[in-house]
Amino acid sequence: MPIHDVGYRPWNGEKTPQFSRWWVICETGIRLAAKSRWVRRILFVAWLPVMYWGVGFFFLEQALDADSQSLFSIVDSDDEVQLESVEDFKNEAQQLGRNAGRMEIRRLLGRRFSMFPHAEDLAKSLETGDPEIIRNDIWRWLLMVFFRYPQSLLILFLIGTVAPALISRDLRSRAFLLYFSRPIGKLEYMLGKLCIPAAFIMAVSTLPALALYLFAIVMSPSLSVFWSTWDIPLRIIGATIALVLPTSAIALMLSSLTQESRFANFSWFAVWALGHGAWLAILLATSMGMKKAPFHPDVLASTQVQNWSVLSLYNCLGDAQEFIFGFERFEDVWRGSLVLVCLTLFSIWILYRRISAPVSV
C-alpha cells in the first residue's frame, strides 16, 4: 500500500533527446544479461588472461632493460676511467645489455611461443633494428595474440550466453510492441540490441587490452615510450570493431530467427564449430598429402589451406586482427575480410527484416 497515493497526475517534465533512446535498450539489456550467473562467471574468467599478459609485459620490459642497467652500474662505479673511453664502454655495454635482453626474448619466442603466428619472424627481427621499433613490434604481437587466442574463445562463450535471448525473447513474449508502440524506430532498436553483445565483447577484449597497454607503459623505463607505441591503442580499437561488428550481427541475426533462444544458442556454436571443423578437415587432409604435421608452416602456407580458410569465421577474424595489428598485408587477408563484411551486411539485412516482420503483419 502506498503511504500517500496521489492518484493520477499529469507529467510535463523535459524529455531526453530522441537520439539517446537506443541507450535505454542497451543499458537495460546489459543489466538483464549481467543478472545471469554464467555471464558473471565468464566475465571473471575472461579477465584472468590479463594477469598472464601483465606478467609477460613485466618480464619483457625487465629483459629489455635489466642487462643494460647492470652493465651501467659497473661503468658508473669507475670514476677514474677516462671520459672518452667510458663513453665508448657505456655505449658498448648498452648494446651488450640490449643484445642480452633480446637474446632472452628471442629464445622465448623461438621455443615457447613458436606455435603462435609470426613468432619466428618476430624472433628474427630482434637480431637487428631500433629498440623502440622492437618494443612496438613485441607489444603489438602480444596484444594480437591476446585478442586472437584466449579472448576470442571466451568471447565465443560469452556471446553464446548473452546474445541468443536478446531478440528471440522479445519475439516470444511479443515485447517488440513495448518498443515500437513508443517513439522508437527499428534502427534504434537494432542499435540498442547490437550494443549489448558489443559491450560485453569490449569488456573482455578492449578494456583489458587497453589496461595491458597502460600497464606496459608504466613498466617501461620511460613514459616517452608512448611516442613509439601510440598506434597500439588505435589498433586495439580497430581490432575491437573488426571483432564486434560481425560477431554481434551474426549472433543477433540468429536470435531473430527463432522464438526459442536455445536454438539460437545452438546455431551460434554450430556456425563457429562447423566452419572451423570443415577447415581443420581440409588442413588434416592436406597435411596427410604433404606427409607433414597438420600445423607445420608449409601446410598452413599451402594454397588449398589458405583458400579454404574463409570457411572458418575464427580464421577470418584472426586474419583481420593480424592485418590490423600490422602482421599481415591486406593482399593476404582480403578474402577473410570480405567474408566478414558480407556476413555482417547479410546478418544486418536479415535482422532488419525479422524485426520489421512482426510489426507489419
Add this chain to the structure above:
Amino acid sequence: MSLISLENIVKNYKTMRALDGIDLNIEPGVTGLLGPNGAGKSTLIKLLLGLVKLTSGSGTVLGQPLGSHGRRVRNLIGYMPEDDCYIPGMSGVEVVQFAACLSGLPKLEALRRAHEILDFCGMKQERYREIDTFSTGMRQKVKFASSIVHDPQFLILDEPTSGLDPEEREALLTRIRMMWTQLGKSVLISTHILPDVQAICDEVVILSRGKIRLCESLEKLNQTDAPSYQVRIDENESEFLSAMLQLGFAATTTEQKDLVFESDDPQFGEKTWQTALLTGTRIHSIAPVKNSLEGIFMATVEDATDAPEETNANS
C-alpha cells in the same frame, strides 16, 4: 479538432485487403472499436500508431498526418497491446520504468513516475516481483500502467479487461472513464466485451471485413425507434394489464415476464404508479427500454457478412 480523421484509407497485405476505403471521424471522448476477428481492428490501430504504411488514403491523428510522423504520433499516444508483451527477468516496476524511459523520461524520474502510476493502478508490493511470476490480471495492470506512464494525450487500449476478475474489471473501467472525464484524455478501446463498451464509451465504431459499418454515439444507438418502458411487477398482472389497456397503453411481454409499454406520453410514469395503487400491484422496476448493443453488433456484422466479398486487393 477531430481526434482521428481518416479519408478513404486502404491497406493491403500483398493480395489481402485489410482496410477497404475507411472514412472515419472520431471526436475526443471514449470510443469503442468493435468488430469480429479479422475485421481489421489491429491493422487500424497499427496504422494509427504509424507502424504500418498506408496503401492509399490520408488522415490525421491528434492533428498529425498519418504515415510521415509516426514517432511524433507515438509520443502523444499510449498503447496497451492485447498480447502479454513483457520482458522476462524484469520486475513490474522496472517494466513500467523501462516503458517510461523509452518514451523519453529521464531514468530517475521514470522510476518515480512508475511508482506513482502503479499506485494509481492499485498495484501493491507485488510490483517488485519478476513479471514472469505475475498473474494475467497483474500483467494487465502493468500494461495499463506502461501505457499511461508518459502521460499521453490519447490512449489506445486493446482488450484492456481480458483476464481481469469482476472487481478489477470494474476498477479498470472506472480508471479508463476517469482518464476522459477528469483528465481529458481521449480513449479508443478495442474489445469484444460489449458490456465494457456499454459501460464507459461515448461512441461506437463497428468494423467488419475492412470497412466501417457503423460509427455512432452510444446514446443514439441506445434509443429505440419509439419510446418504450419496461415494467416489472410482482403480482396482479392481469388486473394491472387491463387497467393500463383502459388508459390506452398496450403491452407486450418479454421472455423474462417483464411488460413493455410503447408510449410517448410524458405522464406515463405517473399513470403507471396510479394504476398500480388502484389495482394493488407492487411495481418492482420501471426503466426506459434501450437497444441492446449486442443486437446492434450482431445485426451490423451479419449485414456485412451478407454483403458481397470486397476484400481482395486486386478487385
